[in-house]
Every structure is written in structure tokens, then in C-alpha cells.
Amino acid sequence: MTDLRINVDANRVYRELDELATFNDAEIPAVTRVLYTPVDLKARAFLKRLCADAGLTVREDPIGNLFARWAGSEPNLPAVGTGSHTDALPFAGRYDGTVGVLGGLAAIRALQTARFRPRRSIELLMFTSEEPTRFGLGCVGSRGLCGALPPDKLANLRDKEDQRLDDLRLAAGFRGDLVGVRLPANYYSAFVELHIEQGPVLERENLPIGIVTAIAAPAALRMTIEGEGGHAGAVLMPQRRDALCAAAEIILAVEAAAKATGSSDTVATTGICRVHPGAVNSVPSQVYLEIDVRDVRLEPRDQVVKAIRNAADDVSQRRGVKIAIEMFNADPPATMAASVVSAAEAACKQLGLTYKRMVSRAYHDTLFMARLCETGMIFIPCRAGVSHRPDEYAAPEAIGRGVEVLALTLARLSAD
């Protein structure tokens, strides 16, 4: 293993990332790619072509998780997986997720070129819909794979137009019983995901690689505030129960609660705020908020959730508005496997690359793959830590180094 020398064509990966970015409902540099839309299906077709060119066997499951397998010399052993997602939030960038998919493929190609022969099969995975854009819930694909979303719940996920996932996936051409989505327990022995850091640490410390030891615990709240509408000219101020003014207080309480935990890792964000009826001369009667709270530890996270609930109670009483709160996601954090972390560290050492162990504050499919097998993540720096924005950027050299580390990590895990 230690004599394996691999050669990654970083420019080729880069060109493929550029081409993938053209399947897009926004204008480049912004990328919008939502599950089951025409651009999503085109991006999948592009990826399948690249996988076929590399001699991989491609299949898609009933909801569109895509698997591309390079058979090992002992094909009946649990495989080693790698991959990420290609869907993109509205007006996001071109590296989030895609680096792990096209970089995963590049790692397999580099191992093929180096005439490496895997013992366990190595499989590239593109998860259906890591981003919560369509169904308000992230990691739909990996939740399905690990059984966190059983078939009936998967089928009945609904988008903003109240369309069911089951109808949408059939219309998009994905067939088969949803019972077939969940992977058997012994399908993978290990899974490792390459990803941009989406934070500023690696760039600031001038490190090419981060090796993830844990993924933070996200909680997400939906809040509906019901006040009283009316004509903006005619309803006098003392008579008002303005839902947007109530929402404004809650938005500021969310921010204050995250700052007050004493943990510098706590973040809380109101990312969605929709106003009804939404006319300049109507007092807002209803506001819908979605709030995301994270910390690498459960305690400060739950402290913020509690503070938000208290603020909502206070606003509700003081302003005479009704507030309904639903906690629609509160996943526990995941710890990465020592075996995968060691394999990635050994790969870095072999390549002479410095690295640091770190925590992922962002959400990843690996959070759910950790329920199926041993997992790990490899981070590369991205410019200024920026992600989910059109100016998200990772340099070709950074991607190339990440692919090298990934290739050697996969080699080690597949030989195990």
C-alpha cells in the first residue's frame, strides 16, 4: 500500500465541475439545482456518462440515489463507499457536494491508472437531495439508505406545491418499490466523503486537509405566527397584532440566544421568512419562519432551542399573536470511526501533507451513513470559508490534494 503512487488530473476534475455547473437553473456563477427538476436529471445523465467511461457499473435506487461500482477482487465482501451530492440550494455555488462526487470518481480513476486492484469493491455514491430545498428536510437520500426515513415517510414527503415525493420520483422516471431504498447492514464496510470545509479554519491555518472526527448536531424549527391582518392605512397602531413585527422580535431572539450560550461553536439562523399576504398596504397576518440551530455538543444547542421557545411564548403573550412551533429535525451528532480517521491520516502522511483533526459544523450525508457503517470525512479549504453562495470557490490544487488523500484512503479501506 505504501508504495502505491497515484497521479490525479486536477484540471480534468476542474473542467468536469465546470461542466456540471452548466446544468443549472440560475446564472453562473450562481448554481440552483433542485431534486427531480430537468437540470437535476441532466446533471445525473452527465455523471452517469462519466461513470460509464470509467468502466463503473451504474444503478439508481427508487428515489434516485446513484451507485457506480468498481468491482473488487472479492466482490461479495461489503464494499467501500465514497461520494456526496450534486443538488444545490437556490443561488448557491459549484463546489458544495460536487467536489465529493466528481472528486470521488477522480480518485477511482487515479487508482485505476495506478493499476491498483481493490479487494473490496469501491463504490461511488451520489445522494438524492442532501439540501433541504425541495422537502424542507436535508439528507433525504441518506436518511432513506439508513432507514431513518422508512418507505411510507419517504413517499409522503411534500414540497411547497404539496406534491408527494412518491409522485415526483415516478414522474422523474425513478421506478421500483420504496422498500428497496434501505441498504442492508453489511452493504458497506466503510464510507468516506470528500467535501469543501464550508468554514474558514483550513484556509486561515494554511492547511491542505482536514480530517473530520465528528459532525455537529443540527436542530431545525418551523414556526407559524398568526396575527391579524387589515388595511395598512386604516388599522391604527394600538389595534394591531402584526405577525411580521412579532416575527422580527423572534428573529432577533434567535440571534441573541446563539450568542449567549458561551460556546463559540453555537450558531442559530432564521433562513426562511415568508409573509402573508405580502402586500405593501396590508398588515401582515401570518409569517412562516424556519430556524436552524447547531452546535457540536447537544447541550448548548438545546439551550438555544429552549431560549427560542421562551421568546416565542413571550412574544405571543405580549403581542396577542398565536405561535405554533414544530421541531422538524433534531438529529444527534455523529462520531467518525477511528479506522477511517487513521486511514485518512496515513494517506496524508504518505503524501507529505499536513492536516488537522476537526469537527464539521455543516450537515452531511455521512451523518446518516454513520448509522450503516464506519465513516469518515476529508475536508479541503475553500476561499474565505464561503459556501452556499455564488462566490464559493475551491482551487484546483486544493481539490487535487483532496482527491489524492481520498484515493489512498479508499485504497487502504478496500484492502482491509
Added chain:
Amino acid sequence: MTDLRINVDANRVYRELDELATFNDAEIPAVTRVLYTPVDLKARAFLKRLCADAGLTVREDPIGNLFARWAGSEPNLPAVGTGSHTDALPFAGRYDGTVGVLGGLAAIRALQTARFRPRRSIELLMFTSEEPTRFGLGCVGSRGLCGALPPDKLANLRDKEDQRLDDLRLAAGFRGDLVGVRLPANYYSAFVELHIEQGPVLERENLPIGIVTAIAAPAALRMTIEGEGGHAGAVLMPQRRDALCAAAEIILAVEAAAKATGSSDTVATTGICRVHPGAVNSVPSQVYLEIDVRDVRLEPRDQVVKAIRNAADDVSQRRGVKIAIEMFNADPPATMAASVVSAAEAACKQLGLTYKRMVSRAYHDTLFMARLCETGMIFIPCRAGVSHRPDEYAAPEAIGRGVEVLALTLARLSAD
């Protein structure tokens, strides 16, 4: 004139209001009717049929203002106008505007039944788009009629999809040069609009009629707040320049400024708040607000506008966000003509109805008709003062009394 006895079929007006409400893009009781949409065109066709049944001569101008004329014995004299609008804000009610259109028609029918012969022609007017839904600007039709919006500005009004009014009106079937929209100075001698109060005063004081002496001065601001986006999990709190948190402070400052003028007539509302990119796991990078400020006097109104600008400056500096403010509307208030006010008062006295003189805090096309001729407005009570909501309600008897007062007012003005 004083021996004229009129008989209004309030139930017929009520049935017509119900039928008009079926031309609607929401679900009854909510009404959504936006300029040049299929339901708007169907509502117009319904109105034209009713006008033709009453023997009126119907014409539409190049942007869709609809005129239905009952010729007087001296048809070359300036006419007396009455009317209002049939467009409805998203998820609004069925009485705002429509009572003045179908009630205006009912007043004409009542005068016909009473065998009244007008000296001046009496003309029913349905204004194109009083509500700001489509173009972000209210009273597009009446602004065109009085020249406040000249042809080039009319043509280039743009909706949210960036479509020009000129293209939209042609596609909807309205032909002719936009130069033809402005009415000649001597077209009307007087104009009077029947409307629900959209406030609680008449109901609270148990009065059937309000006679308007002035219309409040509305000002409207557009504000774009540019912060910095990023991944909601990865950007730590001290690094954030969250556009929605900045907006929340401004929304609360708008409310506080309106409460602080010392005038109980001051109102200020943030009715529109749109967040970009609008995803639960993205820090908001941009927020767009529309703010409406009104008072019956200019001074407190301008004091609020100034306070909002100061708050925006403060938030901008403190949070490191860029804020662009555009004052897209700041019309002066209008005073109603003594002649029209007296005619309406005489009508009330003849009918034995109590009334009060009052100010309109809501916006009306009469604000712009006041630039063309002598104007007045007749208010009727609506339940709990509620408007711009699905539960907006005016009782048949209240509408019937308003139509009676309008009919006698038109009779007096047309005899003048």
C-alpha cells in the same frame, strides 16, 4: 330634487357582489384579482354585461380604465363621475372597491327607475388597478387619467417578472395610444366614490354614513439590505452580517416610529419582506422590504420617514450591511370639494340618515381624481373595520343605504 324618491334593490347589488367574487384566483371567501390576469378580464366582462343591461354606453381606455355612460339632457357638459376598482390584493375580501363599482351602477339604475333625467351625463368608472399588487404602485389607472403618470412612465411600469405594462395591456387586448389615457380637464365636473370605511369608526359609533373631507397622505419606501450569506452551520456568529437580522431591527423601528409621533393617526407598516436566498441552512444575504407610512397630516408622516431612515443608517453601520432606500411614492393628501361634501350631506338629510365627516386613512383613486375635478367620498361601515382580508364584510343594508346616498348625491351634482 327634494321630491326624488329612490328605491335601491340592495339584495340585487349583493348578489352581483357575490357573482363578481367568483372571478377570483383564491378560494372564496378570499379574493385575489390582479390586473390583466384571466380573472380580471372575466370580472370586466361581467361588469360590461351589467352596464349594457342598464343601457349605458361602455368604453375602455388603452390601459383598461372602464367608462359606462348614462347620457344627460346636456351631453356636452362635463359629466359627473362615480366608481371605484374591482382588483383585489392577494387573499383580500370582496367589498373593497367593488361596492363603489356595483354600488355606483345600482345608484344609476335606481335613478333610472325613479325616472330621474340627469342634466349632465352620469358616468360609472372602474379604475384599472387601484391596488399595488402588480406594479408596486397603487392607483395606476387614476394616476394615468390625471396625468400623474405620463404615457412613457405608464408604458414602462414593470411587474415582478419584469414585464412592462405596455406589453401586458396589449396582450390583454387593450389597444390604442397611451397618450389617450389622460382625461381632458373639463371631462368631469365632479367625481364621487362610494367605499367601505376600512376602519372601525362608523361601526363603533353606529353611523350608517361617513362623508370624507380629506384623504391621508401615504408614503412608501423600498429598502434593500445587503449582508453576507454563507452556510448556516459553518459561519460563526461573530463573523455574520445577516441581512434578515438587520431587517428585523428595521421592521421594529418602523413600528416604534409610528407609535412615537404623538399623533394617533400615524400608521407605519412593513408589508413585504422577501429573503434571499431563502433556505433554512443559508444565512440570509439580502432582504427586500416595502414600508408604508401614512398620516392625515404631512408633518408626522415625514417624521416617521425620517426616523426610519435614521434607523436604517444605524443598523447599516452597526451590522456592516449595505442598505439602499428608495421613496417610491409620497403623494400629498387631498382635500374633498365643499360642493360634493354638501351634496352628500343634503342626500343624507333627505334620507334621514345620520352621518359624520371623517378623514380617509386608506388610499383611493379619488386622491388622483381630485387633480381633475371636484371630488368627494361616501363611506359605509364594514364589520370590525376589517379590510384586505377574507373576512372583510359589509351588510346588504349598509350597502343599500350607501347606494341611496350616492344616488341622491349624483342627482344633485348632475343637475348642477
